[in-house]
Amino acid sequence: MPILVCDTRVEQQLLAERAASGADRYDEVWEGIYMMAPMPNDEHQQIVSRLDAILQLTLDWSGLAHVRPGVNVSDRKEDWTSNYRVPDIAVFLRDGSAQNCDSFWYGGPDFAVEILSPGEVIENKIEFYAKVGVRELLIINRQPWVIELRRLESGMITAVSHSKIDGEVSHCQTIPFRFSLRTGSHRPAIRVEHESGQSWDV
Known part of the structure; x- marks a missing residue:
């Protein structure tokens, strides 16, 4: 249920509480509108953790890319906090055009992953991702299970x-991987295959 807060005092108190508890980690600002996202569930975090580990090992540690498990991405250098998104995983290739500005990246990652939570509508982010130049976006939907x-x-x-x-x-095309869904014991497994032939089930 969307909530509009017009009381500055309540707004500042709420933001301070979220920052102090770490609950603001996945919050975003869409053209000046603060979007509060709940912490993702355990399954969501497990998928992020395992995908990030694979990409860190094969791309980041090898020097091919910068891999981040959640990072601020903005379309502007000045006043970046007025418009940014936080993909679940972002891969910035070494020769990519995005710039690391410490607190945020100016420009989109070459490859990004979004794992949808219940009620989340990815189309609300697509226009922004196109604007900042995200080259490829992997969307993992768990209701029902589909990888797009x-x-x-x-x-x-x-x-x-x-x-x-x-x-x-x-x-x-941007990274040397293939992704698919396979039947798993408790839930579908995300099959991650590297061009070397190595594979993992997440």
């Missing part, structure tokens, strides 16, 4: 593949 790969083409981020359980494989 989108790609920046002619200034728009468009879908290039949908992977249902034991179905199509999503082939990335």
Whole structure:
């Protein structure tokens, strides 16, 4: 349920409480509107942690890219806090155009991952991601389980593949990986395959 807070005192108190508790980690600002997101559930965090570990090992540690498990991404250098988003995982290639400004990145990652939480509408972020130049976006939907790969083409981020359980494989162009869904024991497993032949089930 959306809540509009017009009392400055209440606003500052709420923001201070969230900052003190760490609950603001996934908050975003959309053109001056503060968006408060709840902490993701355990499954969400486990997927982020494991995907990040794979990408850190293969891309970051090898010097091919900067991999971040959640980072501020803005479309402006000045007053960046008035408009930014926080993808679950961001991969900035070494020769990419985005700039590391310490507290945030100016410009989008070459590859980003968004894991949808209940009620989250990814379309609300797509226009921003296209604007900042995200080249590929992997969307993991868990209700129902579907992996969607989108790609920046002619200034728009468009879908290039949908992977249902034991179905199509999503082939990335920006990073040397393929993603798909496989039948798992407790939930579908996200199959991550590196071009070297190494693979992991997340």
